[in-house]
Amino acid sequence: MKDERLKKLLLKKEFLSVVMIVLFSAVFGAVNPAFFTVVNLYDLLKVCSYPAIFACGVMIVLINGGVDFSFLWVGMFSAYSASKLFSILQAQHGFTAPLILIYAVCVLIGAILGSFNATFVSGFKVPVFITTLSSANIFMGIMFQFIGSEYIFPEQMPARMIAFSNTVFLKTASGVGLHVSVAVAAAVMVLVHFIMKYTLMGRSVYALGGDIAATERIGFNLNRVRLFVYMLAGGIGGLAGGIGVSNIQVANPYDFQGREMTIIAAVVIGGARITGGSGSVAGVALGVLLTNILSQNLVLIGVPPEYNKFVFGLLIIFAAAVQAVQEKFERERR
Amino acid sequence: MSEPVIEVAGINKAFSGNRVLNNIDLAVHSGEVVCLCGENGCGKSSLIKIISGVYSSDAGSISIKGVNYPSLTAPQSINAGIQVIYQDFSVFRNLTVAENISLSYRVQKKKWFINYDFNRALARKALALIGANLDADEEIERLSVAEKQLVAIARAIVQDASLVIMDEPTTAITQKEIEKLFAVIRGLKEKGIAVMFVSHKLDEIAAICDRIVIMRNGKKVVDSPVADFETERIAYYMTGQEVSETPFEYIPAGGRPMLEVENAARSGEFESVSFSVKPGEILAITGQLGSGRTELAKSLFGLAPIQSGKIKIEGRETRIASIKDAFANGIAYLPEDRLGEGLFLNRSLGENFSSAIIDSMAGPLGLIREKRFEELSARWMEELNMSRKPYTTPASDYSGGNQQRIVLGKWLAARPRIFILNCPTVGVDVKSKSEIHEIMKRLARQGLSIIMISDDIGEIISTSNRVVIMNAGRVTLEAETNGITADEISRRILADAPRHGETE
Incomplete structure (x- = not known):
């Protein structure tokens, strides 16, 4: 019985990332005692915040059965457009947009872009990764052509976004606080967890990732489920972009570029199956933590920064291998 | 006899000019087990799809429990109590037994929020009804083929099925499991649920079915109580020709074993x-x-x-x-x-x-x-x-x-x-x-x-x-x-x- 429970734990998809977080933290902590300080923890959480929001969107699409490559451009498109709109309103009409409005616009633009993805996937039956690779380029092109490509500097940025980026809470005695974007990320994760686990729409996403024909047969409208998936993921991507731009305090169109793989890797390491049908917010949180602990601290154990990508590659292969072994083990248990 | 669960009359269907169903009349009464046979391409799948609202018929009428449906849709068919258990069972490998059984119920009843305790209770009740002993929290991936089938049947029952259509339910399960499946079917029959059973195996038809319907080239060629039907003739009716198999005769050629x-x-x-x-x-x-x-x-x-x-x-x-x-x-x-x-x-x-x-x-x-x-x-x-x-x-x-x-x-x-x-x-x-x-x-x-x-x-x-x-x-x-x-x-x-x- 105890043996059985141990096996179940070992087979838990989130188990791998917990073990690796503990392991790497021990190593980094041993090399540099400053690793285990509140300041470092707060710093780590801040770095994780908007990637974690992006990762939630990626997870939803992955559960539905596809890898999204467009999420960073959805995020940047939404954030840059909103920043530009409200910076112009601020400079020319003296309108200081409230934060909630700015982020609502980000979410809205993201959801609209997501609906394009849904249309392509449903309408033309194109594989998700091809659709989203193309749409990433389309979004990028439209943005550069019609919205802009120049930096928006801190002094031009909407004032509330800059103020927001300077907000901290849970201050320690020495005056260091936890960045507010961490709270936003936590709220998004709780919301996504609720939607995916406790609503019929959320469960339909898992169902579709498990078996498309069966989903249709029990009466779900596949196009509606896909629209839900991509609009939700798009909205989340838009918000992540907004938070990211505010954290950096500059709207730089190239800022997120090239980070797709680390975020997708975080989701996969957190246990979401690459072939769809499984994945959890807890796993995503763990995966994002793990990847950021590594990228922040590898230099501590003597890995030069230029090897970061190499180590990440190894890590993804390792995570995929562990998943494969777990699945094989599961099959043999039957 | 009582009012039929489903009655179709004069059903015709053609795909791009190719007629697959030709004036099909069929009625199934509650508590009846009807065997539907025919070769591949005889139209039985199309007939099942019309009854379940996946295809619409070109002509003919469909009435379920006395209600006429001029253009039956899939949700209408499900709500009227028609359930199809496909050969692949259409279960979700990545979800638990409880969720598999309850999900379609939630879709049907439009219950937007999920209560896992309710799922479990609903699943246990349905499994108990068909005498299946399965853990409601187990993931489908870990179940055997026969167990997946039981989940599919339980799911049909949860949706108040009055006619369960099973597409070749015995091809992938063992002899013992077939006996268990038959016990489940007899249980459904006692509850007044009709079963349409697609199979070609003579012993199965004789063991479980009340009536046999054979289709060939889009037409119904046999509709008879099993008791009055010479089951040996099934191959003839299905193919339209005498299929006679001469038993294999081994001619010893001597020599050592290969x-x-x-x-x-x-x-x-x-x-x-x-x-x-x-x-x-x-x-x-x-x-x-x-x-x-x-x-x-x-x-x-x-x-x-x-x-x-x-x-x-x-x-x-x-x-x-x-x-x-x-x-x-x-x-x-x-x-x-x-x-x-x-x-x-x-x-x-x-x-x-x-x-x-x-x-x-x-x-x-x-x-x-x-x-x-x-x-x-x-x-x-x-x-x-x-x-x-x-x-x-x-x-x-x-x-x-x-x-x-x-x-x-x-x-x-x-x-x-x-x-x-x-x-x-x-x-x-x-x-x-x-x-x-x-x-x-x-x-x-x-x-x-x-x-x-x-x-x-x-x-x-x-x-x-x-x-x-x-x-x-x-x-x-x-x-x-x-x-x-x-x-x-x-x-x-x-x-x-x-x-x-x-x-x-």
Whole structure:
């Protein structure tokens, strides 16, 4: 019985990332005692915040059965457009947009872009990764052509976004606080967890990732489920972009570029199956933590920064291998 | 009789001018078990799809429990109590038993928020109703095929089914599980639920069905109580022609056995298995799923080699540790799961036929020569009695029976001396089945040694000359088929395991 429970734990998809977080933290902590300080923890959480929001969107699409490559451009498109709109309103009409409005616009633009993805996937039956690779380029092109490509500097940025980026809470005695974007990320994760686990729409996403024909047969409208998936993921991507731009305090169109793989890797390491049908917010949180602990601290154990990508590659292969072994083990248990 | 659960009249359906259903009238009453049979392409799937609202009919009327539906949609059909259990069961591998059973209920009742305790309670109630003992929290992935089927039935019941349509429910489950399924069906019947049962197996039809409906070329050709129907005539009604199978007659040619297996064992799968096959023989190996028959066949093909014992080929002791070894010794294997293991569905006929002998398709420079594909395909289409199509036609364009022939041709092209066929006629229609049997008999007469693994007792008696019955990893009987009755074989297959003195 105890043996059985141990096996179940070992087979838990989130188990791998917990073990690796503990392991790497021990190593980094041993090399540099400053690793285990509140300041470092707060710093780590801040770095994780908007990637974690992006990762939630990626997870939803992955559960539905596809890898999204467009999420960073959805995020940047939404954030840059909103920043530009409200910076112009601020400079020319003296309108200081409230934060909630700015982020609502980000979410809205993201959801609209997501609906394009849904249309392509449903309408033309194109594989998700091809659709989203193309749409990433389309979004990028439209943005550069019609919205802009120049930096928006801190002094031009909407004032509330800059103020927001300077907000901290849970201050320690020495005056260091936890960045507010961490709270936003936590709220998004709780919301996504609720939607995916406790609503019929959320469960339909898992169902579709498990078996498309069966989903249709029990009466779900596949196009509606896909629209839900991509609009939700798009909205989340838009918000992540907004938070990211505010954290950096500059709207730089190239800022997120090239980070797709680390975020997708975080989701996969957190246990979401690459072939769809499984994945959890807890796993995503763990995966994002793990990847950021590594990228922040590898230099501590003597890995030069230029090897970061190499180590990440190894890590993804390792995570995929562990998943494969777990699945094989599961099959043999039957 | 009471008002029918469903009554269809004058149903017609055509696809691009091709008429698949021709004036079908059919009524099913509550508590009735109706068997629907017909060859592939006879229109039974289209009829099921019309009843379940997936297709709309071109003409005719559908009424469910007295209500007329001029254009029945899928949700209407579900809400009216029509449930289809497809061959793949349409269960979600990644969700739990409880969620699989409750999800469609939630969709139907539009319950937007999920309560997991409610899911579990609903699932347990439904499972208890059909007498299935399953853990509601187990993931479907970990269940056996028969257990998945029970989940699908429980799911149908939860949605207040009054007619459950089961599409070939017995092809993938063992004899014992079939008996359990029949008990479940009898339970449904007692509750007044009608069952439409698609099957071709005569013993099953006689055992469980009240009425038999046979379709051919889009027409209903038989609608009769099973008691008044000569079940032996089923093949005639399904094909429209007399399909007579002459029992296989082995002509001893003398000489030593082609294959001898002595005391072969593989731990946990089978042990002390001995038998031999002579050229020109067809040896049947049967037993329940899990009796070790498939494992034995796979080990002879080098997929999971034997751990002790001997294999002799033409009297010479031979080690078969890999597929390559098997191949070098002229052993071919037709897998049970032809789609998963035998056929390249998206590849052409030529590529499929040549896949075991691809080296011989190459010219002097080692480059593939297209012309050889064409010659090879022409030859095997002819030998296997397939309708002529260009060699570039993808295998997916063929029906189940023809696909099985393609896999047969692929191995025959390699000129094997020993051919192991694992359930060669599962899921193929009656006509193809008898043609595959004829092909096997012809090959045996040409001197091939054939080992056929089969569940179908009729098939064993009519196509093999000797039968080996396995139970719990051991051979429990070896007999000439002309000296044994079907009942005896069936009794031996289902006998309790010799070692444990217990089953399951």
